[in-house]
Amino acid sequence: QQQVKQSPQSLIVQKGGISIINCAYENTAFDYFPWYQQFPGKGPALLIAIRPDVSEKKEGRFTISFNKSAKQFSLHIMDSQPGDSATYFCAANRYGGSQGNLIFGKGTKLSVKP
Amino acid sequence: GAGVSQSPSNKVTEKGKDVELRCDPISGHTALYWYRQRLGQGLEFLIYFQGNSAPDKSGLPSDRFSAERTGESVSTLTIQRTQQEDSAVYLCASSLGILQENTGELFFGEGSRLTVL
Numbered sequence: 001q002q003q004v005k006q007s008p009q010s011l012i013v014q015k016g017g018i019s020i021i022n023c024a025y026e027n028t029a030f031d032y033f034p035w036y037q038q039f040p041g042k043g044p045a046l047l048i049a050i051r052p053d054v055s056e057k058k059e060g061r062f063t064i065s066f067n068k069s070a071k072q073f074s075l076h077i078m079d080s081q082p083g084d085s086a087t088y089f090c091a092a093n094r095y096g097g098s099q100g101n102l103i104f105g106k107g108t109k110l111s112v113k114p
Numbered sequence: 115g116a117g118v119s120q121s122p123s124n125k126v127t128e129k130g131k132d133v134e135l136r137c138d139p140i141s142g143h144t145a146l147y148w149y150r151q152r153l154g155q156g157l158e159f160l161i162y163f164q165g166n167s168a169p170d171k172s173g174l175p176s177d178r179f180s181a182e183r184t185g186e187s188v189s190t191l192t193i194q195r196t197q198q199e200d201s202a203v204y205l206c207a208s209s210l211g212i213l214q215e216n217t218g219e220l221f222f223g224e225g226s227r228l229t230v231l
Contacts, residue, residue: 042224043118043207043223043225044205044222045221049219101159101162102157106155107154
């Protein structure tokens with residue numbers, strides 16, 4: 001069964017702190033790993049994505065770290081702000097074959113306290 | 115419109131009734147996806163359309179669920195004989211093409227919240 005396992009389920013961080021969300025996958029054929037951000041009542045939106053040919057990708061305060069040998073990747077939010085409070089989903093996609101869809105983790109609800 | 119549009123935004127129905135949910139993708143997007151999001155859960159893949167290819171229906175949970183797409187435009191998700199466990203937010207997304215040919219970004223609508231009493 002192809003899965004993406006995400007942790008923690010919820011996270012509370014003080015303003016200015018670092019938020020870290022972790023994901024692990026099983027299928028080594030996965031080669032695209034995006035993170036989506038979802039605010040209440042809205043659809044998810046792409047935040048940042050990485051491919052396995054690099055170990056880290058940074059966009060502003062958001063960084064993905066990727067460990068191919070461990071089959072793990074994580075999202076780091078530096079200087080977390082109350083506006084970052086949302087649910088974050090990691091995902092993976094297997095290029096080629098029959099799957100043309102993203103497999104999502106169960107999500108992490110982040111609350112950033114002022 | 116500029117984004118993916120879904121209707122209705124909210125639907126309350128009685129157990130056993132049929133419901134139809136509609137999705138208008140972004141113009142020019144050839145790929146269209148349906149996902150289900152139960153309360154506090156992740157996104158569960160339902161079905162995927164790409165151009166004129168046969169849809170990937172591997173995520174549909176039962177034969178009560180079906181979906182159609184007219185060309186590369188509107189899609190309708192139909193749930194027959196609704197059950198209480200069908201209560202969820204149904205999200206539609208579209209993208210420029212099959213994921214290996216672009217950046218892979220899916221653009222989601224705001225969803226249709228279905229409540230089955």
